[in-house]
Amino acid sequence: MSMKIKLLLLVFSIFITKMMFAQSIISGRVINKDDGEAMPFVNIIYNQKKEGLTTNIDGRFLINNVEKVEFLQFSYVGFKSVFVPKDSIHIIHKGIVQMTEQNYKIDEVIVLPGENPAHRIINKVVSNRKLNNPDKLSSYSYTAYHKMVFTIDVKDTQKNAGDTSDIGELEKDSTSIKMKEFLDKQHLFLMESVSKKKFRFPGQHGEEIIASRVSGFKEPSMVLLANQLQSFSFYENMITLAESRYINPISPGSTKKYFFNIVDTTYTTRGDTVYSISFEPKKKKNFEALKGVLNINTYKYAVQSVVAEPVESNGLIGIAIKQQYKLIDDAYWFPVELNTKLIFYSMVAEAGKSKFNPVGIGKTYLKDIKINDEIKRKDIGKIDFEVNKIAHKQPDSLWNAYRYDSLSPQDLMTYEVIDSIGKKHKLDLKLKTYKTLFKGYIPVSFLNIDVSRLLDFNVYEGFRPGIGLHTNDKLVKNISFGGYFAYGFQDDRIKYGVNLDFILSAKQDMKLGLIYKNDLEESSGYQFLENPGMNSTESYRYWFIKDMTYLEGSAMNFQFRPLRKLKSLISVSQFAKFNTSGFYFNDGNENDLPGQEYQFLETTLQLAYTPNETLFFIDNELINSYGSTPAIYANISKGFKNELGDFDYWKVGAKLLLSTLTKNFGKTDLVITAGKVFGELPYYELYNGHASYYDFTIETANSFATMRMNEFLSDEFVTVYLRQDFGSLLFKTKKFKPEILLITSLAFGRLEKPDLQQGIDFKTLEKGFYESGVLFNNLIRSANIIGLGFGVYYRYGPYAFANTKENFAYKLSMTFDL
Structure with missing residues (x-):
């Protein structure tokens, strides 16, 4: 071979090498040979010093210091290593490196004595x-x-x-x-x-x-x-x-x-x-x-x-x-x-x-x-997650500035085909309908039918069929007018009500509401400004209520958020109330007879502080996440004695929710509730024990499973509910995963003037009420959503019954995982 040819081959080989490492870069992509899926974080070593890098989340790699490259070795757990010599790097097809899966089991790892x-x-x-x-x-x-x-x-x-x-x-x-x-x-x-x-x-x-x-x-x-x-x-x-x-x-x-x-x-x-x-x-x-x-x-x-x-x-x-x-x-x-x-x-x-x-x-x-x-508090605002009003109208120039890669032919075809389907079948309208249904309403033109009003039940009223209608934004945006009608078969009475709501600022959660109703409420019950969420079992207690008080009157309420995670509701109400239990209020007034009607003029402030909840503002609607803790709720009410009210009083109440999740013990829930009345009131404006006992019923969280309904009465009280949910930590097989919970609850209270409450039987809580129980949830699972289980509670302490059998309560548990 002549010197000229050798020189030409040398120049040509140098040229090829320079072309191969143009701009001192080696790049490519690693994929799974079996399915073509990108492989992120594959280790790549390129010299004897074990210098290297890893592929990115899309399986791509880029090597700048080409002069250090002696070879390419690709390795990843569960895959066969791939070795590419330096002189073969340029033949990697389209910059693609394929890796093949191989079995990798912990049993194959040799564990030597000493620390890992x-x-x-x-x-x-x-x-x-x-x-x-x-x-x-x-x-x-x-x-x-x-x-x-x-x-x-x-x-x-x-x-x-x-x-x-x-x-x-x-x-x-x-x-x-x-x-x-x-x-x-x-x-x-x-x-x-x-x-x-x-x-x-x-x-x-x-x-x-x-x-x-x-x-x-x-x-x-x-x-x-x-x-x-x-x-x-x-x-x-x-x-x-x-x-x-x-x-x-x-x-x-x-x-x-x-x-x-x-x-x-x-x-x-x-x-x-x-x-x-x-x-x-x-x-x-x-x-x-x-x-x-x-x-x-x-x-x-x-x-x-x-x-x-x-x-x-x-x-x-x-x-x-x-x-x-x-x-x-x-x-x-x-x-x-x-x-x-x-x-x-x-x-x-x-x-x-x-x-x-x-x-x-x-x-x-x-x-x-x-x-x-430097980011100031005011730079973030009150909303955790917000969708801009024009987010769906942004031009291609904005998308091109932020897209990591341009849309593929598959992406473009998807938009073209699915957008046309969406327009033809009005998918936006259907989605809005589904959202309305999820909230518990059936939309019919400019009206929403309240599903919860169609049929209800509690022990006092029996079955309660009815109907509730409210206008939606198809009629007038930010204003809703509606009402309801219901009939209780057990008490043989008609109930009805109307309301007018104004959304003053959806983003600030600011609303004004006007209400008139002729209905009933639980005697001696209490409520806070909370929504336990769909997975909570607390709402089951409503079915067991057997003592209610009738009321008729009106109220005005104003809701807003003064702080980022603080929700408030101010209300003024005037109601006439009476009870059919045979009760009469013994305050020395000769007109106090069983079934006596009393007037209540009251103003109330309710607060809910949930520092860890997430607020979403989407499509002009504020949505909050349920179940976040800690959560603090407070009620302060003032009653006025005048021509519209028969009693002068103060009522205060508070509720604290704490929840922790630990690795070894699962979820611990602590709920503390307290209340106090300052003034003299009929029993149905005081506090019952928040019981949920029946011979065999559904388990209800944060209530007393062995306490009889309206067994206790207090004008000041404190309750503690402690639940330890071990989940499936204590026992689990591949197909059977029951969740085990231990529950302990206690209550203390007093009633300053029990002689005022005549015609009814009750006890007071000075000595303290105690019960404990165990639940076995999810013994049976349906569609991995509904769980059925069983529980037993035992009542002990000063208020335990002499007959041991009466201290037990047996519960069917029903949970939802939504």
């Missing part, structure tokens, strides 16, 4: 949680782009649902082929949003959706689905996934519950070590656990990325998450990408002989991250 080396790393991560937790920063702000698609993933459906069908056979099914061709062209559903968030320590945050797009809909409430699926960071003791809570593998004491294994080690260009550590629950450990892989960076011993999913599915939805963190300002680790994958086991799509579950794939990308900037 992974524990030293995990313990350092636990020690640095406050240092690395974004919610411990003084402030932060960012802009986020959210995208969620719904489709059908055959492989994941089979793997998670236990389907043993042969994939090859499915591919031969003509209907399955058509479905695959359809899904190759478009998704089932697609939604996007752009939000701006501000945070100020401790716990004050506000997020505004500035742009939203939902295939088939203009109504913005759907964007909540993509934004509320997982904890924002991986540093709290309990991690929330799709509203279920799991013990964090990097929480204190986690090394006693989780098995950790160092599966890989790489080094960054700045000299930090990155440990890949797999985690899963230890054998014979019973708790709500996760499994996955943590990538821990030794700079501040922080989470660099995490992949996690529950060990056990709840049977309704399967969920898996991915989070990636980056150093901001070379000092603070902060989430930059969050992925969520949902598998809807409760929904089935059929294609020929095959059945598949829909899946949802959500991705969130954060940018414009600013840490420890």
Whole structure:
């Protein structure tokens, strides 16, 4: 070979090498060979010094320092490693690296005597949680782009649902082929949003959706689905996934519950070590656990990325998450990408002989991250989560500025097809109808029918059929006029009422209401400004009430929020009340006879302070999350004696709710209620014991299961309800997961002048009332939503009955998981 040819080949090889490493960059994407899905956080080592990096949340990688590259080695837990020599890097097809799954079991890991080396790393991560937790920063702000698609993933459906069908056979099914061709062209559903968030320590945050797009809909409430699926960071003791809570593998004491294994080690260009550590629950450990892989960076011993999913599915939805963190300002680790994958086991799509579950794939990308900037309280406002009025009308220029990547042909086709379907079938109108139904109303033109008024029941009235109608915003926005009519079969009386409501400011929760009614209420009962939510069992107690007082009159109330998490209601009322129990008020007045009617003129202030609730403002409606604690409720009432009122008095009441969730004992609920009357009032304006006893009834939370209805009467009292819900921590099998609760309740009270209350039987609570019980919830589960169980309570102490059998109460428990 001549020297010229050798020289030409040398120049050509140098040229090829330069072209291969143009701009000193090697880039590509790692995918799962079996399903083509992107693989995030794959470890990539590129020289003998074990220097390397990991793929991002979309499986992409970028290497800038090409001169350091000697080879590419890709590794990930549960997959066969891939080794690419330097001279073969350029032949990676379209920059794609494919990895193949292999079995990986804890049984295959050899555990040597002594401390697990992974524990030293995990313990350092636990020690640095406050240092690395974004919610411990003084402030932060960012802009986020959210995208969620719904489709059908055959492989994941089979793997998670236990389907043993042969994939090859499915591919031969003509209907399955058509479905695959359809899904190759478009998704089932697609939604996007752009939000701006501000945070100020401790716990004050506000997020505004500035742009939203939902295939088939203009109504913005759907964007909540993509934004509320997982904890924002991986540093709290309990991690929330799709509203279920799991013990964090990097929480204190986690090394006693989780098995950790160092599966890989790489080094960054700045000299930090990155440990890949797999985690899963230890054998014979019973708790709500996760499994996955943590990538821990030794700079501040922080989470660099995490992949996690529950060990056990709840049977309704399967969920898996991915989070990636980056150093901001070379000092603070902060989430930059969050992925969520949902598998809807409760929904089935059929294609020929095959059945598949829909899946949802959500991705969130954060940018414009600013840490420890000055953010004042007033900069955030009173709303936690708000959708801008013009969010669904934003131009393409805004979307192009925030989208992480341009829309794919599948995305574009999805919008085109589903938007046309939405317009043709008026999906926005149907969604609004469904929302109205969910609130308990049936919309008929400009009227809403109140479902709760159609049929009701309590012991005093028996069955109570009726109807309630209210105008909706189709007639007049922000004004509603309505009324109701009902009849009690047991007491043989008609009840009715009318009301007029004005929404003065939806965002400020400001309303004015006018009411007139001829109805009844529980004698000696009390209510606070609270809504326990759909999952609460407290409302069952209403069915057992057997002593009620009739009333007729009117009231005016004004509701508003003076502070961010403080709700208030001011009311003025005038009612005439009477009772048919044979009671008479013995205050020396000769006109006081059984069934005597008395006038009550009263003004009341009700307060509800819920510092941890989340407020959503969407489509001109303020929505609050239920069940947050702590919660404090207070009532202050003043009665006036004049031509409109027969009594001069004060009534004050308070209620405190506390709830904690611990890793070893489950959920602890404490409810303390107290009240006091200053002045002389008929018994039905005092306080009963808040009982719920019948021979065999449904269990009712925060009431006395063994106390007879209206057995006790007080003008001042305090009650304590303590419930320890162990969940399935004490006992669980694969198919049987009962939840065990221990309950203890006590009450103290007094009645200053019992001789005033004549014609009725009652006891007083000076000696203290005590009861304890045990509940076995979810012995039977229906559709993974309704749980049936059994419980028994026992009454003891000064007010225990001489006959031991009478101290027991047996309860059927009925719970809902919505």
